[in-house]
Amino acid sequence: MIAVVEPISPVRAFLVMLRWRLLQLRVELPQILLAQVLIATGTGVGLGFLLPRGDRLAGAYVATGAILLNLFIISVVMVPQVVAQQKQSGEHDYLWSLPIPRLVHPLAELVIWSVAIVPGMLVAFAITSLRFDLDLDVSPLLVPAVLLTLLTGTAVGNAIGLRSTSPQMMNLFTNAVLMLVLLFSPVNFPGERLPGWLQAVHEVLPIAAMADLVRGALLADYDAEVGRDLVTLGLWCALGITVTVRAVNRVR
């Protein structure tokens, strides 16, 4: 028998929790990564059929669109569903009863999913840049832009999952979000094509800011409104983290 020991350090707790989640996901995670790569290939090639060859501006949008689609599928579809499932099954209650900081678990979740997004994004980028002959000018801003986009996406996704009432409702909600991203957001096409009120909505939502920031960091002839994007994403990121912290530490 092992006697009760001193609490472990938050860093060690985080590392054990990371191992816990990776082992728990060892069957799903490779499948998810494969699906991401397939989706990236599919969108990169498939969306190209919608466009006339040689239209470089359209190509630039589709390229960044394919990259961002991968990000959205993980952060606002996968993550909320996984979190909602954990909440429903009582897994959260169990993990939160352990003598470790409760934030260790969402933090491990954030890290795993942020890394899981990367392969799909890279494949999407490689395929679209080959196919559309893009005029690339990768700025040093790309790394922080992608990191902030990943962090904001997973933080918001995590918060949505924690506030969900059931995995079924979550499913419905995330499908609606994906539809919004695909067809009603300035991700795959310029924002000017949207009706004015929808453009106004995207001034507030983080989707347009994510797309703008990533595009600006990739393309030579595209000027992003970096300052405004950073503020928008920073606020959403803070909101996601605040909701997560409050939901995790809530005692009913």
Add this chain to the structure above:
Amino acid sequence: MLRIEGVSKAHRPGVLANDDVSLHVAGGEVVGLLGPNGAGKTTLVRQIVGLSRPDAGSIAIDGVDVVADPAAARAACSWQPQSTVGIAGLTPRHAISMVAELRGAERRAALARADELLAALHIDDWAGKPGSLLSGGVARLVAFAMAAVVPGKVVILDEPTNDVDPLRRRLLWDQVRVLADAGAAVLLVTHNVLEAERAVDHLALMDGGRVIAAGTPASLKPAGAGFRLEVLGEPGAELAPPAFAHDAVVGGRRLLATIDEGDLDTAIAWARAEKAAGRVEEFTVGPTSLEDVYVRLVEQQEEVHA
């Protein structure tokens, strides 16, 4: 060790899930918390482990107020929840040893202790299988091992034997006793009365959010509670309750009744005669069980409320 005093908790205004509950569990003791579904047992447990907060009353572990300091509750309690802990791709060995690590054990010691428990519960054949492939009973035993691997001062087990086969139930009860002998205060939540009678030192019976009776299993059976007669009729035979039996209930081929001590000889003679006449397949006569007491207490409680 665990002192719960006057705890009340309402999930919705006016509907008390716990109503002035007081309960003490000493170190080295196994206390059974018994009661029908919806009695408020799990609500009470969730307050002890710091997942919810009482509206009134106090909960202390080893003198520390855990309502004010939920982190202390998490360090002091190990808990097997009522719902199965989903471990998915994790193997039992991984899950048990990593909980030990999270509770402060070194990795090697954690693995050794996990192996010890897997062997003691006779589930070592499943040690390396993914959690998603485990049967309900094995998953339950793994969840128990996760609570027992580095036990807290207080160990809370919510329905630990659900779905577990009879042989491994005994192994589990042995391990519960090992925890108590090592000094842990064990709170065992169950509605399996027969098992509780054998496994616990003290019992608290809950219904409608209140503790309606408490004591040792024997002390809960009132003096002069009588004996119970149970008869299984031959298929097709008509079972009529004999005159000396009270509270007789006939259900299908089975007859259950209470008899006074003075009628024991009469009852056995009657049952043997019925058996000889081919109307009764088998019968038992024994002391009133805790289950009879339990059913009676809960029914009385419900009559009071009605």
